[in-house]
Amino acid sequence: MLETELPLPAIDQPVRLPATRAAALDRLHAFLPGAGRAYANGRNHDLPGHPHVSVLSPYIRHRALTEAEVAGAVLDKYAPSTAEKFLQEVLWRTYFKSWLERRPSIWLDYRQGLTRAQDRLATEGGLRSAWEDACEGRTGIAPFDHWAKQLVETGYLHNHARMWFASIWMHTLRLPWQLGADFFLRHLLDGDPASNTLSWRWVAGLHTRGKVYRARASNIAKYTDGRWDAETLGHQLAREDQVTPLEGPEHPSPAPVPEDATWDPALRTGLLMTEDDLHPNFLWSRGLRPATAAVLIAPDGRSPLAVSSHVTQFTSDLAQDALARCAERCETGPVTADPEDILAWAEDAGLEQIVVPYTPVGPAREQLDRLAPRLPSPVVRPVRAWDAAAWPYATAGFFKVKTKMGRIFEAIPQDTQT
Numbered sequence: 001m002l003e004t005e006l007p008l009p010a011i012d013q014p015v016r017l018p019a020t021r022a023a024a025l026d027r028l029h030a031f032l033p034g035a036g037r038a039y040a041n042g043r044n045h046d047l048p049g050h051p052h053v054s055v056l057s058p059y060i061r062h063r064a065l066t067e068a069e070v071a072g073a074v075l076d077k078y079a080p081s082t083a084e085k086f087l088q089e090v091l092w093r094t095y096f097k098s099w100l101e102r103r104p105s106i107w108l109d110y111r112q113g114l115t116r117a118q119d120r121l122a123t124e125g126g127l128r129s130a131w132e133d134a135c136e137g138r139t140g141i142a143p144f145d146h147w148a149k150q151l152v153e154t155g156y157l158h159n160h161a162r163m164w165f166a167s168i169w170m171h172t173l174r175l176p177w178q179l180g181a182d183f184f185l186r187h188l189l190d191g192d193p194a195s196n197t198l199s200w201r202w203v204a205g206l207h208t209r210g211k212v213y214r215a216r217a218s219n220i221a222k223y224t225d226g227r228w229d230a231e232t233l234g235h236q237l238a239r240e241d242q243v244t245p246l247e248g249p250e251h252p253s254p255a256p257v258p259e260d261a262t263w264d265p266a267l268r269t270g271l272l273m274t275e276d277d278l279h280p281n282f283l284w285s286r287g288l289r290p291a292t293a294a295v296l297i298a299p300d301g302r303s304p305l306a307v308s309s310h311v312t313q314f315t316s317d318l319a320q321d322a323l324a325r326c327a328e329r330c331e332t333g334p335v336t337a338d339p340e341d342i343l344a345w346a347e348d349a350g351l352e353q354i355v356v357p358y359t360p361v362g363p364a365r366e367q368l369d370r371l372a373p374r375l376p377s378p379v380v381r382p383v384r385a386w387d388a389a390a391w392p393y394a395t396a397g398f399f400k401v402k403t404k405m406g407r408i409f410e411a412i413p414q415d416t417q418t
């Protein structure tokens, strides 16, 4: 790879993201004035400090702040047409979540593909050093190296940078996409099984079949305010004729929509949250009165390799914050990544049922599914109104979810009650 002459700009200052719901709400309210046309005009620009996007994803991913709350706050301020772009982006998350939930084998395929790619690191000459250079920002492709370091140091990348990075990873550097998706999951504070896996598959041409995303030098220069030299990059990045969609099997048919569940109010109940939903407001509004609450987290399950300490700390702190908010309603148990602690909690509290906000496909669900048969009492998994409204539409592409936007927004009042 060519060594560029351009000096690397300093890593953009990380945005401050305290791991509390209060900080998430502050951030949402500070962002609202920019959520209308300003967002539509500026959102594609990847600039220091990320002035044109919300940087709410680390909170939304864990549902310390919910999609319904974000959409509701935006709709209180703007006509749907004015904030259409921002609302659509929130719905992309919902769409990916729903799509994977109804095709869980895609997550398993990714995991198996990752194992195979890791095996190749041991056997294929040069692959390990190319992978290490990419993760450590030593490829000589200046913006790519910048984003690799920015990701590791700050836990966040702008959406456009993620697209360019993923494209260069697989189409220019020709590294297995699963290793790149894993690199993201290990370092992104918002690392999410659905948005991450399906976005990498989209860049590869596996999600929208045959439609591949190619990073272009002129596009990078334009949307980074000329921070990178388009001419140098033009010589480095894969040309159109060098980029072909990856091959893969047909998408599986969508599984039925998961059903909502109700608990028995007469039984002694524990609330068990996971890192996928740390705001149990919808359960309070449905009348849940638990004796005790706890949180089971699984950040280490995001990768077979070591997950960044930023990620584990952020997840654990957000979980602590969620539990502290429950303390005014019930006893509190542990925040833990160890299922044995949850077994002890359930047994010591003499629980007769355990209510868990529905946990979608991913590491937390895997951990919960392994634990559930060992718990002394049945697990009940209620579904949020937002998810129940959106999941039926995840049968094909994003368009269907987009056209049903209004129907999904009807879930906002129910999903935001406390």
Ligand SMILES: Cc1cc2nc3c(=O)[nH]c(=O)nc-3n(C[C@H](O)[C@H](O)[C@H](O)COP(=O)(O)OP(=O)(O)OC[C@H]3O[C@@H](n4cnc5c(N)ncnc54)[C@H](O)[C@@H]3O)c2cc1C
Pocket (backbone or CB within 6 Å): 043, 053, 054, 055, 056, 057, 058, 060, 061, 089, 090, 091, 092, 093, 094, 096, 157, 158, 159, 160, 162, 163, 166, 184, 188, 190, 191, 192, 193, 195, 196, 197, 199, 200, 203
């Ligand atoms: C290769 C790749 C990997 C990605 N991995 C993740 C991931 O692991 N976790 C994750 O949350 N997002 C992921 N995204 C989607 C998107 O990049 C981030 O959600 C977005 O950049 C978050 O920044 P923000 O909160 O400032 O977004 P904003 O632009 O302010 O958007 C508001 C919210 O809408 C949602 N959103 C916005 N864009 C997208 C999108 N393209 N897809 C899905 N949801 C979106 C997010 O919840 C976001 O917080 C990935 C995208 C790509 C291309």
